[in-house]
Amino acid sequence: GDSVTQMEGPVTLSEEAFLTINCTYTATGYPSLFWYVQYPGEGLQLLLKATKADDKGSNKGFEATYRKETTSFHLEKGSVQVSDSAVYFCALRVRGGSEKLVFGKGTKLTVNP
């Protein structure tokens, strides 16, 4: 079945450090890929997305590239801020299949000043 595996946290970084959160997937179809972010006490909101191979999604300094050959969609940011502290979820949606989103387990990021 379809699944998403993302690196386990928690991840603790100092402000201005480089961030990578790994995400790999398995899918029976040709998925669209998403990163969601959940700030403390809130619901999930879309951070970025990519819909086909080699697409790069970007938002708020975060980037992720859809790599079909490695079935990966790793999240990166060059310089994190305290305000980036949140839980990050990788997810996929398979075209033509079930309409549901399949999520990874989430990675909690804490950025210290």
Place this chain on the structure above:
Amino acid sequence: DVKVTQSSRYLVKRTGEKVFLECVQDMDHENMFWYRQDPGLGLRLIYFSYDVKMKEKGDIPEGYSVSREKKERFSLILESASTNQTSMYLCASSNLIVMNTEAFFGQGTRLTVV
């Protein structure tokens, strides 16, 4: 601004009570979902619906039911609440016709069953 609104942010219920969690979206989306979020387990799909009066079981439907009488509203029902249903519940909606679009989430309902 598009919105998914859950009726309560926090709920405390007693074991055995029947509990209703309500979700309303204003985007005319066909798909609606209920997820449960627990530490270390991520988001797990309880039920989803792709049309009025249609529903599909997700990964963990036991102990839950749903109702979708109108397109904009999707209700999650705990028939007899138990302490192991203490959790954060998240509602979401998405467009069925336009592919590659994301799901939009409500702010979540933190349910405590005592």
